[in-house]
Amino acid sequence: MTGWYTWVYLLYFVSYITASVYIENQLKNLVEDEGARAKFACKASLNPRDQHRLQVTWKHDGSILRNTSGKYTFKVDRNKYILNIHSVELTDAGVYSCRATVGADVDISSAHLTVRGVPDPPQEVQIISCHGHSAEIVWQPSGNNGAKISEFFIQFNTTDDPDSWHQYYESFRGNVQSAFIDLAPWGTYAFRIVAKNAVGISDPSSVTDRTCTPPPDRPDGNPKDVHTRTDKKGMLSIVWTPMHRLYHHGPGFRYHVYWRPRGSTYWDSAIVDEPSASSFEVEVDDVYGIYEVLVKAENDLGESHQPAFVYLGHSGEGEPVASPKDFRLDPTKPVQPHVAHFIWESVDEEVDNIRGRFIGYKLRYWKSSEGRLKKNEVDIIMQEQHSDWAPDVRVALPNLPAYTALRAQVAVMNSHYTGPPSQTIDFFTPEGAPGPVRELHVEATGMKYVLLKWLPPDEPNGVLTGYNIGYQEAINGSFGKFTPLSPRINNPSTLGARITGLETNHQYRFHVTARTKSAPGEPQYIDIKTASGKQQRNYYRLANDELQELYEPFAGAQQAQISLALLMLMNITWFLFR
Incomplete structure (x- = not known):
């Protein structure tokens, strides 16, 4: 009896061992950016006899995952279980678990998903001081969302154009929370700040409640891309790129335009009062003369601190007087x-x-x-x-x-x-190869023949001498060797041909080429299939361009040959077969 109990015990022990389940490949921690896909995979190992008892569930922070919104997809490849999380968001971060069970046996593997996102907008942005042409701005960083903030950018607008935001030319390190910035004169400024990390740039902060208004000053620069345009005869057209409002620096902004013929001592000048203007024209008495031109920026406080560059240009062109000789x-x-x-x-x-x-x-x-x-x-x-x-x-x-x-x-x-x-x-110009024939089509077809019809090419490129016809047979789904047909058509008025001796229920590609004495032209082709059946079927084209089916007695096998058809261009068209 003792031996029998030992046998039962061993059987129970072996059964226990073979029923166990464990996860071979443990889940690995993941770091993903917002919008990316996260993928976890775990492989369960168990006795093959228990495969039907295996159950695998996925959890996020202890809650069972179910694909109710398309957020998750669950895949199984044998004993490998895969969880895909699509377009991850910051709320998807946390601990993910793969739980494999066979009866009472359980194994769990867990890993952490870190989702990195752009920083949250900075907070408490304020103007601490506004003196002269500078201001001090302070702010507080918000959450970095898994990636350290590397830079801050200060943006500003003016009351003249509050919807247009400009970024200050200098950025500030991620551990900085205040900055002194220089401001262009004569503007009322408000500020906001954005933060940047390895993922991207945050949304802007709230706009400062307070504004800063530096005093006016003379402009710091002058218009760029100054040049002349030569499309108007008898005119000197001076062109430049208008200066942005931020660079006007004071009221009464205008352009002072100067010009003189090269070599002259005295300048002529004119004032352009419109700040958005980009050109000035003046009548001159020469054609394509060389001029020195410059454009200065001014406002009510005076002209620009910087001297204006002098550019060389030309007055308007005129019609050339020279004519080519010995053409x-x-x-x-x-x-x-x-x-x-x-x-x-x-x-x-x-x-x-x-x-x-x-x-x-x-x-x-x-x-x-x-x-x-x-x-x-x-x-x-x-x-x-x-x-x-x-x-x-x-x-x-x-x-x-x-x-x-x-x-x-x-x-x-x-x-x-x-x-x-x-x-x-x-x-x-001498004769050349003609263009392709027009409107190549099947006029009638049967088991053993086809009747082709076409019109002459739009571009004969010479005197047409006739047409060449050839064909390719379809063999195993592709067209084989090209075979020319004889006799060739030597009458250019012949605009059709009846080709006989064809295989029943067979696919062909027919080529028609116009020719002159110079050369044959570009071929035009059409694909057809001969009729099938015990009786010889024939199809004739009706007025509505459809083929009508008729029958005629089977005529027996023929050798491939070509009959010519002459199209008569009258109110009624017909074919004369020879």
């Missing part, structure tokens, strides 16, 4: 169907000839049959200070229509005007 076709390069080569003498680029900044040439061409009102223009830009200057200019003009009588001329360009044209020359 002709380049005798060393024959005219091609779509390209012609031209040559002419380089113009003298002196200002008196160009009456502006030399840009290059404008080449004009048009069809002789249409006149110059339908001319095309091509700008030929010459590089400034080009070291490879040559007495002649050589240009290739592409994209010309083939087999066309054309006329061309060239003129000088400056930045805004084009001069008188050169002599006009006539030339003729």
